[in-house]
Amino acid sequence: MSTTFITRTLDVTTGSTETVADLTADCDAFLREAAHGGDGLLNLFVPHATAGIAILETGAGSDDDLLSALHDLLPADNRWQHRHGSPGHGRDHVLPALVPPHATLPVVAGRMALGTWQSVCLVDTNKDNPHREVRLSFLG
Template sequence: MAPGDRVMMGHMSNAFTTRVLNIVSGTEETVVDLTHDCESFLREVADGRDGLLNVFVPHATAGIAVIETGAGSDSDLLAALHTLLPSDDRWQHRHGTPGHGRDHVLPALVPPHATLPVLGGRLELGTWQSVCLVDTNISNVNRQVRLSFLG
């Protein structure tokens, strides 16, 4: 286990382990693929067990999506979010960069969490699925993502 990991044993044989990833998402809207980080975490802590991986971003202006990446879908997602949530002055939440209020609406469309099946210690994703951080807030470049395994 890495420093900062916590393991809490329940009354059954289940274990809960959690780790925080520090992500620098940059000053542009972005989709950050976390799949490798999730798989590495599970290799360290799941020990071949079945369970659930929860991915959670504790920020009011980011979300977690399970989508295809690398074939343009990540860019398409950002374009769709621009259509649904334009960066203009319509938002009542007005601090920060122009149109920043849209970033606070994002988690209603791209939730701040995903819970995923783990079988035999491995993340069970579909062929083209990746676990991604979706960050449209260009003013906050430092993000945390909490990975928690229950199994």
């Protein structure tokens, strides 16, 4: 039976370029306060229609590879029916179908049970909205 539920909102500035923002350190800091060395689940949720959460390697080019693959799958052109905002902005509204706006991770002894090269990242291709919220929730 769970005995702990703690939630917090993280404010992230992504800027005016497409980005993969590493949230791993922020998640670690949250779990130090919330998990108290216990086991449970960490849930991340982005309450935005144009951003997502991904678990991937960063710093070795995979983050840029992801953005490149998203460009190939979701070109920023005028093919989209959703047409407000910057040219090609409709693609940003399709992004959460490929990079979901949530992730749930196991927490063991107060730490995310990630693989050696895995990081928790916010993926944001929407250059029109440089400010994002990410809700972190621990259930333990």
